[in-house]
Amino acid sequence: MGSRQITEKSLSMLRSLPRISLQNIRDNPNSKLKNKRGRGQHGGDKHGAGNKGSGQRQNFMRLGYETGNNPFYLRIPQEHYYRGHHLRREYPPLTLHNLQKIIDKDCVDTSKPIDIASLIRSGFYNFSPDLKQFGINLTDEGADIFAAKINIEVQWASEQVIAAIEKNGGVITTAYYDPHSLLLLKNPKKFFESGQAIPRRMIPPSDLIEYYTSAKSRGYLADPEEISKERVKLAQKYGYTLPNIEKDSDYTMLSERKDPRQIFYGLEPGWVVNLKDECILKPKDQELLSYYNS
Amino acid sequence: MATVLRSQCAFARLFAGKTVQILNNATDLGAKLGPGSQSVLSRKYSNYAHSPFVTKIKEQYDYEIVKKPAEWAFVKRLLPLETIPAVTPKETYPSGWIPPKEEATSLPYFIARTKNHEVPIYLDITYRGMRKITKIRKIEGDIWMLNDEIKSYLKQKNGRYVETRVHEIGRFIEAKGDHVHDLMQWAYSKGF
Incomplete structure (x- = not known):
């Protein structure tokens, strides 16, 4: 029987056989690994554990043990890069370039003051307060292309960033929020739906007081007069003419600030926001008022 | 602030529900005690679940309900965007992003x-x-x-x-x- 006959025979066989469909399709042989181990004299041989020794007996050495050597983890001197890492605060970065992109795409309204809540609302920034992340670190990447006039509140900013924003006639404030307040700013709708009263913002911890009271870092607890002096100083240092915001048409927007105890713009601590009936419950009790104003 | 006792704080429970946590820098809305509820405090219950519910609760704090408040614009600003906004045409886009032509x-x-x-x-x-x-x-x-x-x-x-x-x-x-x-x-x- 020649090869031509074989070909014809197999082709005729192929014609009579049913076509491949979802009904008769199956895996290639041995393409699936069985999850049962073989038993018996030859079926269950070594089961992948090899011959003799710790492999076969599954009594592996403890982690890091190097059979009589001075082990690696004791040979190298300790360097405490991560000492206290569980206490350190993290500020996830947002670049000025990204901020400009958000503004260009109209995902944030520059006619209103920008804070962490509005940046999260834009969908281009996110963070987790439960991972000890304390808000935005605005970084200087794209400082030379930045061209928006904004009133922004961030949690950390460098000198270059402050200069880039003030050069364009904007205002920047660095403000501290405690993790609970950040949780509310991250998802205000969820908080309003819980029906709780808006809490007070806590004051910064002792090691941050210096940063947030200093006019150089535009802290929210700094003296406004000192800040205006520092604005002029920074303009001289970086060599730009400082736009006069007092004569600006958006002066009311640019001068809008939150109270150090306030979490949301325009909403005072102690209020309960009812989203369903679109009303606000405001406390009148003297005890509550004094508590929230303290 | 004050620890939230179950007997003291039925009002807060009503507000917050069992699963929602009450923030520790929020006021405890039910913490104001009337003269009648003092006896509840003095008893020690073996279990939180065994402590009774407080049924009679007076209006504790004076508040006003402001309907259609002027501040509602600030609330609206905080609510999430329903859709991604369309880009309004501008003269320049400093970020390097370019709209489709x-x-x-x-x-x-x-x-x-x-x-x-x-x-x-x-x-x-x-x-x-x-x-x-x-x-x-x-x-x-x-x-x-x-x-x-x-x-x-x-x-x-x-x-x-x-x-x-x-x-x-x-x-x-x-x-x-x-x-x-x-x-x-x-x-x-x-x-x-």
């Missing part, structure tokens, strides 16, 4: 923007950075013609032949290597 629709092929108004060109890095593949997604129209154009453009840019792969059904093209910047420039120049 009208002239791109007359070409035999088209690359649609993503929901975030970006050109869908991505870099896939696999095998620990050893393999880099540039992927162009959301292609409409004549995908093979687009492939030819990309090939000749990348050859002219890199001075060598660049392998590409067309997925006709998935409507995407993959090019071997990192050509994201080049292809972005090309897409912007075509008006996509």
Whole structure:
């Protein structure tokens, strides 16, 4: 029987056989690994554990043990890069370039003051307060292309960033929020739906007081007069003419600030926001008022 | 602030529910005790679940309900966006982002923007950075013609032949290597 006959025979066989469909399709042989181990004299041989020794007996050495050597983890001197890492605060970065992109795409309204809540609302920034992340670190990447006039509140900013924003006639404030307040700013709708009263913002911890009271870092607890002096100083240092915001048409927007105890713009601590009936419950009790104003 | 006792604080429970936590810097709305509820405090219950509910609760704090308040604009500002806003045309875009142009629709092929108004060109890095593949997604129209154009453009840019792969059904093209910047420039120049 020649090869031509074989070909014809197999082709005729192929014609009579049913076509491949979802009904008769199956895996290639041995393409699936069985999850049962073989038993018996030859079926269950070594089961992948090899011959003799710790492999076969599954009594592996403890982690890091190097059979009589001075082990690696004791040979190298300790360097405490991560000492206290569980206490350190993290500020996830947002670049000025990204901020400009958000503004260009109209995902944030520059006619209103920008804070962490509005940046999260834009969908281009996110963070987790439960991972000890304390808000935005605005970084200087794209400082030379930045061209928006904004009133922004961030949690950390460098000198270059402050200069880039003030050069364009904007205002920047660095403000501290405690993790609970950040949780509310991250998802205000969820908080309003819980029906709780808006809490007070806590004051910064002792090691941050210096940063947030200093006019150089535009802290929210700094003296406004000192800040205006520092604005002029920074303009001289970086060599730009400082736009006069007092004569600006958006002066009311640019001068809008939150109270150090306030979490949301325009909403005072102690209020309960009812989203369903679109009303606000405001406390009148003297005890509550004094508590929230303290 | 004050610890939230169950007997003291039925009002807060009503507000918050069992699963929602009460923030520790919020006031405890039910903590104001009337003269009648003192006896509840003095008893020690073996279990939180065994302590009784307080049924008679007076109006504890004076408050006013402001309907249609002027501050509602501030609340609206905080609520999440329902859709991604459309971009209003501007004179300049300092970030380097460019809006899609009208002239791109007359070409035999088209690359649609993503929901975030970006050109869908991505870099896939696999095998620990050893393999880099540039992927162009959301292609409409004549995908093979687009492939030819990309090939000749990348050859002219890199001075060598660049392998590409067309997925006709998935409507995407993959090019071997990192050509994201080049292809972005090309897409912007075509008006996509």
